[in-house]
Amino acid sequence: MSARLALNGGQPAIPATMSFQPWPPPLDASGEALVLEAIRQNNHSGGGPHVRLLEKEFAAWNGNRHAIATCYGGAALHLCIAGCDVGAGDEVITTALSWTTSATCILHHMAVPVFIDVTWPSMHLDPARIEAAITPRTKAILVVHYWGVSCDMDPIMAIARKHNLKVIEDACQAHGALYKGRKVGTIGDCGAFSFNQNKNLCGGEGGMFVTDDDEILARARPVMSFSDMRPADAGRDYHAYGLGYKYGHANLPAAFALAGLRRLDMTNAWAIENWQRLDALLAGTPHLVRSFSSAERPTNGYAYVLRADPAYARQRGVSLSGLTNGIAAALKAEGTPFSRARWLLPAHGVFQAKNAFGKGAPWAHYARPDIDYSLGQWPVAQDCIDTCLWGINLHRPPNRQAQIDALAGSIRKVFENLDQVPEA
Numbered sequence: 046m047s048a049r050l051a052l053n054g055g056q057p058a059i060p061a062t063m064s065f066q067p068w069p070p071p072l073d074a075s076g077e078a079l080v081l082e083a084i085r086q087n088n089h090s091g092g093g094p095h096v097r098l099l100e101k102e103f104a105a106w107n108g109n110r111h112a113i114a115t116c117y118g119g120a121a122l123h124l125c126i127a128g129c130d131v132g133a134g135d136e137v138i139t140t141a142l143s144w145t146t147s148a149t150c151i152l153h154h155m156a157v158p159v160f161i162d163v164t165w166p167s168m169h170l171d172p173a174r175i176e177a178a179i180t181p182r183t184k185a186i187l188v189v190h191y192w193g194v195s196c197d198m199d200p201i202m203a204i205a206r207k208h209n210l211k212v213i214e215d216a217c218q219a220h221g222a223l224y225k226g227r228k229v230g231t232i233g234d235c236g237a238f239s240f241n242q243n244k245n246l247c248g249g250e251g252g253m254f255v256t257d258d259d260e261i262l263a264r265a266r267p268v269m270s271f272s273d274m275r276p277a278d279a280g281r282d283y284h285a286y287g288l289g290y291k292y293g294h295a296n297l298p299a300a301f302a303l304a305g306l307r308r309l310d311m312t313n314a315w316a317i318e319n320w321q322r323l324d325a326l327l328a329g330t331p332h333l334v335r336s337f338s339s340a341e342r343p344t345n346g347y348a349y350v351l352r353a354d355p356a357y358a359r360q361r362g363v364s365l366s367g368l369t370n371g372i373a374a375a376l377k378a379e380g381t382p383f384s385r386a387r388w389l390l391p392a393h394g395v396f397q398a399k400n401a402f403g404k405g406a407p408w409a410h411y412a413r414p415d416i417d418y419s420l421g422q423w424p425v426a427q428d429c430i431d432t433c434l435w436g437i438n439l440h441r442p443p444n445r446q447a448q449i450d451a452l453a454g455s456i457r458k459v460f461e462n463l464d465q466v467p468e469a
């Protein structure tokens with residue numbers, strides 16, 4: 046419908062009186078009781094009772110044999126790298142598009158990432174590009190179930206098995222996301238979840254390493270705690286047998302995460318219902334690429350991602366990023382809460398400089414010399430970055446229909462009047 050955009054002096058679509066509720070919804074009485082119980086007992090360390098319960102219940106909820114709670118999701122990813130026996134100079138194939146930690150976790154074990162491009166519809170690493178990136182040094186494929194939707198796992202697993210590679214699932218955004226009915230984190234060899242503030246399971250900070258493989262577990266576990274390796278039935282001997290870190294989850298935040306886990310099916314269902322309402326309201330919006338979800342790979346409700354259609358920018362003769370900047374300004378003027386999502390992993394300084402630990406380590410000392418991160422090699426991911434407007438979570442509970450309808454109304458208003466939006 047044609048209307049004057051707030052950017053040009055029209056009435057904002059979302060009135061200042063509309064309030065959006067922050068994630069997560071407040072704990073109920075049983076959740077609060079659990080957290081109080083954690084304060085009132087005496088073991089607050091990583092070996093505390095709520096940490097053990099969180100591990101046990103998460104493993105049961107997700108369907109994994111083993112789960113180790115960590116202080117952040119990136120630590121769980123590091124355990125995956127160590128568990129898959131990835132070492133100095135080894136290569137891990139991963140996506141060009143994700144949050145920083147999906148790639149920096151590889152550096153933590155002195156290995157290096159090899160980035161591949163994504164598919165436009167899902168923004169996930171493109172299985173068709175994996176084989177060309179495999180070298181004798183490749184140890185693993187690290188897939189990211191980006192935006193709360195599973196990657197296309199069957200072709201990825203087939204390539205990995207053919208080439209004897211491990212598959213690591215970065216499920217940090219994807220608690221409860223399904224691939225052909227299977228939960229993510231149960232398909233590859235091991236996986237990692239994040240419990241940070243913004244995730245479907247919010248523990249403030251925190252994470253979870255999962256695997257069904259005893260050997261992967263045995264290699265990963267020492268990295269958790271000073272590399273003080275010992276048989277499970279023996280006491281500590283306080284000896285660092287290798288390089289380890291202190292990645293344990295403290296007991297109190299574990300209790301908070303446990304309270305979230307016990308209602309996760311409910312909050313996920315609510316987030317998905319809101320996501321679907323927003324998606325249905327946006328159907329048919331001109332020049333808008335709606336967020337990806339499919340019958341085989343349904344969203345867990347984590348994020349609704351808006352992209353502008355590159356064909357429209359081309360037809361108007363404006364740059365993708367200029368158009369996207371203009372749309373962002375227009376949405377802001379309409380009162381739409383959103384944040385920009387733009388992380389082309391290889392563009393980060395650490396990869397451009399090929400220097401993570403000083404003196405060019407690990408590349409200069411261990412890596413294949415022709416590893417190349419010059420930009421331009423990931424055109425689809427770059428288009429996603431240039432067109433991506435919105436990866437926010439305000440469609441999530443406790444927000445309800447009124448907020449979803451307001452979000453949809455403001456987005457439609459801007460996209461239906463794109464001719465009023467200047468390139469910025």
Ligand SMILES: Cc1ncc(COP(=O)(O)O)c(C=O)c1O
Pocket residue numbers: 117118119120143144146147189191215217218238239240241250251252
């Ligand atoms: C895809 C992805 N991987 C890894 C992480 C790292 O999780 P954390 O922040 O808990 O370390 C995040 C968190 O934002 C993420 O979104």
